[in-house]
Amino acid sequence: MVSDPATKACAIIDPVWDFDEKAAATSTRNAEVLLAHVRDEGLQVEWILDTHPHADHFSAAPWLKARLGAPTAIGDKVTGVQALWKDLYGLDADFPTDGRQWDRLFMAGDTFRVGGLEGRVLFSPGHTLASITYVIGGNAFVHDTLMMPDAGTSRADFPGGDSHALYGSIQEILALPDDTGVFVGHDYGPDGRDPECFSTVARQKAENIHVGGGQSEAAFVALRDKRDATLPLPRLMLYALQVNIRGGRLPEPEADGRVFFRIPANRFEPPRN
Template structure:
């Protein structure tokens, strides 16, 4: 599924990946044809341990068909439910990759969980740019700004481009609420405060989410506004307090199993979207820690939940 939305001076092409419920975005300036890609998916079949580029190729085809010039390839955080296709798109378009600087903490955390050697770098060198809180950038004539939004992960950031906030896995659609905060490095108190900062943006700011699973059979959706989220979000709308939110979020998170791709995805995404280094015979192997996490609990197998 792909849909195009014009809002806040930008044209946003939204691509939905049904297996993971992920939304990927191409944000472009209609005047200059400059564009940024946000959170592209590198397909992975865990049964065959095989990668594919169907999602990234859809994005690349759109960029070429619209005669866009990629200025950035942006990740909001190291994802737990899909691989990042940032390096694949960089190879095609020579655009720089970027993520928030707190990814270094996620790298250190998961380096320990995976038992990686001392030679694994945790300084973020896998990306071309590490953004700090409040950093600005340009997408043609569109102004971009970085907001740190920890809670779902310690490294999560929001990109505000033109009049649009790409909020990754913090808020979901109003009828689905918010994202889980129980992954290593996550924190429901921090998530609440990050959401309040997003909701303090102007009411007409577009809110583009990272996941949607089409609850109760509706079509997957990706777009709302700050005003709609403040009024209607089932977890934070109407002035819910931090204590109320934390109690609700923590209770729900306790019922959710780990995303089915998490132990595959994090070792790829802390490498900036690259497979582990190949062995002497040229083959790459995944490293899965045994008994690091509890078995899945009853619940929906969703990352953002």
Template sequence: MSTPIVKPFWDQATGSWQYVFHDPVTMKGAIIDPVLDFDPLAGATATTNAERLLAYVRSEGIEIVWILDTHPHADHFSAAPWLKKKLSAPTGIGERVTGVQSLWQEIYNLPKDFPTNGTQWDHLFKDGERFMVGEVPVTVMFSPGHTLASITYVAGDAAFVHDTLMMPDSGSSRADFPGGDSKALYSSIQAILALPEETRIFVGHDYAPKGRAAACEATVAEHKAANIHFCEAPSEAAYRAVRDARDATLPLPKLMLAALQVNIRGGRVPEPEDNGQSYLKLPLNYFHSRNDC
């Protein structure tokens, strides 16, 4: 099994992990889940995180051949389009993103001609599709549950599992967003935990419980032994009871209503209106029953 070099980048503001992995033989690499900074109070975007990734890639001499998202994120904007302009690398996401686009097109009441066919990305990956990053083979695993479009990239002995598993002391990710489903999430995590035990699992988020330092990596074996949601090998029903009860207590992510309308556009802000200004819109009271306390 090949072993790519993985460089994680932490965004404290959103609790997000971004990754660059590369093949040390050919120095070809890929970027996964890059963050475009957003200040909700000022309504302003910035490229601080993306510039960190770009500086690392250039300093190490890595040729980026893919810029990849695991799903349309609810907690940060994607910096994929900005990095594409800088690196001339194609963008990719799972093919089920079209379902997320259609779902949120309705929530935002976007125009009928809003494209929901995934053309905002250069490539839509199918479940089981394989491609190469240098000499590192990458397999795409459809991993729904957190969203209906989530995928995992298994690159050699590294699995980028997005928002399925958290670090072992945090368990797993929520499954209550529109299109999410705890039954599907359980099935997706079972498939991830069936990977070879030495597989390095890289998570999408960490909120550093009990004041520990933010972390991003644990092996399949470590998750089986210590993940608080899976170490006792729960049945589907037992896991869903825990996951659904926890989700019922969680507020919506602070940036969700802003992030989704950018991320269903592949990381692009809405088209400018007749005054040349772009605007974000909020579906007032759509999620009121979740937040009326």
């Protein structure tokens, strides 16, 4: 969450709608924490923003919009992700792939306001073909494009991903002023340190184990592709994408009101360990 202290306006970025895969049950534990923070701090939510259709959690954007009234947004290339996964899931021909599930589709270079703060959008493909970065008030919200410096970068082997594109996206982020804050979406505390979410462009350029120190594109691509070949799919990916291409909504219920997930069989191979 990013807020303007002067106006109490804020934006929520990549909110999580919880899912228990064993029970196939959703819950709103994380989203309720955000809602409580908004109310406790007297904030006015002006945007609910996704950086891309996530493979590891459901988006809580519609749930929060229903309670806060704020518009939802994502990058305009989401339509390509929708078309790709519509085919992978074998969805009906009338499934819409024009991004209508969000209120705003941002293009590269678009700007928006969060109170007195200006936000702008960088197109950051590579992790997915639709990933974007939000630069707001001197901070870049990059989600899966960069990790903390000692964790490197995110994978680029999902459908529509590309390690060359990821390298180019990272270079655009690293071209921001050195004191720009970099907020990442995941951290798992490698080597036992406490999880973190914040670094700076200067620190990423100096210390990132995948791209720091002026790493070449060829070296990065070789490293990224080799590592990606060993990684299993995210645990919730086949559940999450069918929700997130709908903007964070479950599949349409059957005539009797029951909801079912679709899982494509034998479409993805296990990692080569």
